[in-house]
Amino acid sequence: MKNKRMFWSIVEKIEARINSGEFTAGARLPPEREFVETYNVSRPTIREAIIALEVRGRVEVKTGSGVYVLEQKEDSATEHKISAFELTQARALFEGEAAALAAFAITDEQIAALEKTMSQMEMGQDVEKADRDFHLIIAKATKNNAVLSAIQGLWKVRTTNSDVAEAYKDICSQSHTKRLQEHREILNALKKRDTAAARTAMHKHFQRLINALFDKSEEKALEQIKKQTSQTRGLYSLDHVVSRAN
Amino acid sequence: MKNKRMFWSIVEKIEARINSGEFTAGARLPPEREFVETYNVSRPTIREAIIALEVRGRVEVKTGSGVYVLEQKEDSATEHKISAFELTQARALFEGEAAALAAFAITDEQIAALEKTMSQMEMGQDVEKADRDFHLIIAKATKNNAVLSAIQGLWKVRTTNSDVAEAYKDICSQSHTKRLQEHREILNALKKRDTAAARTAMHKHFQRLINALFDKSEEKALEQIKKQTSQTRGLYSLDHVVSRAN
DNA sequence: TAACAATAAATTTATTACCAATTTGTAAGA
DNA sequence: TCTTACAAATTGGTAATAAATTTATTGTTA
Missing domain, CATH: 1.10.10.10 (Winged helix-like DNA-binding domain superfamily/Winged helix DNA-binding domain)
Structure with missing residues (x-):
């Protein structure tokens, strides 16, 4: 014992x-x-x-x-409780900007590495690792270590926070093909060095995740919770922020 | 000892x-x-x-x-060296998105709190704290703890990394009025709940910072060159050899 | 009475010595 | 060759003791 x-x-x-x-x-x-x-x-x-x-x-x-x-100094990452919705919205916005930046700065080697993660995902081997690699390669491709560090920090939340981890597991276990398709779309935009398209594709990727999370929570929740979530759906939607001039 | x-x-x-x-x-x-x-x-x-x-x-x-x-696990925040340029660019992108989000979700109390930081800054008391408060209130106003956590993490880089801290100190010590003006512009956009304007104003704020950083680094580079040349000037001077005549 | 100095008490710091428990390599035996 | 048993090496834990430091107390003095 x-x-x-x-x-x-x-x-x-x-x-x-x-x-x-x-x-x-x-x-x-x-x-x-x-x-x-x-x-x-x-x-x-x-x-x-x-x-x-x-x-x-x-x-x-x-x-x-x-x-x-001693006074307990809380870690800034664990200080606040972060829900799966919040994490996903933050990732959408930040990784969207990262994708836009990466479209400028990405190298051919990094594009090749992204292709590799795609084929790994298609083969169904280590799908979660391939997904992680895909997003982190893009973060690295920004050539901005502050961006990389922040995105890595958000990824850490996903593994540290058990609630978030479970929510993501539910979502990711299904809809493989959609995820693959969205990754392809992002990669195509990066190949074309199209910043706006890269951002939009990344947003689209996460918007589906957010919707899936809501569907899942709705499915699980009682009626009153349903009401609550439909209210907050407006709050966490990306509609307000995606409409931009260029 | x-x-x-x-x-x-x-x-x-x-x-x-x-x-x-x-x-x-x-x-x-x-x-x-x-x-x-x-x-x-x-x-x-x-x-x-x-x-x-x-x-x-x-x-x-x-x-x-x-x-x-044991294998040493590196902290994601300290893992990579982050320059002042990288930090500022990341802040521009992320806090820009945060401002856009905040424009949608900010409360009247938070707007009042932002006003308070402005008047503190005008009075010249605790200017740096007022600046920090301004940006963090906006991050909080997103009602997204993941966003808040990430932005706090970037702020931590500023205090942890001594190079970055020094660079910022140089820049912030001057151009008070410009900073104040830009904050006012951001705040006005938030008041009007104008997401696009809030993002643009925040971008503008940081764009000036980036430019100032570039100017400063140029200035320092010139100084260094001057120093080097004055050293080599001494080394290659003919003073030592011509004084022997007569 | 108030302030200050000396003393005593409480507490952590560090050492020595000793034995127990666990792992690991080796050698003997089947 | 494989297994078992034993011995060596190493860490785990306890007891007793002396030293250093802080804190409280007490007594003296102005």
């Missing part, structure tokens, strides 16, 4: 007590010797657990004084 | 050896007792250092076998 070393379980217990609110930020934890009695382990083990918490940034050790709980 | 506890310095030393390539990924570190002799500290101290490295994700401890170096 306990594969891990003892101090890990102590870390979990203490962290749980901090999270539970028993110890608020700035409060002092009980002295080591008290933990020794509470958990029936030796003092070095307690020390190891406290060091682990310190490295994690949960507590601060003041020599000769005590151990104090 | 040594405020920290002993194990921290051991962590630094071992980490340095890992970074130097002395221990590659997958390699086994020397046994604890060897470290004891190497660094002249006790075994518990070594163990604490190893635990710190383990929590940091640098090494993996296998009971009864040894300590093994």
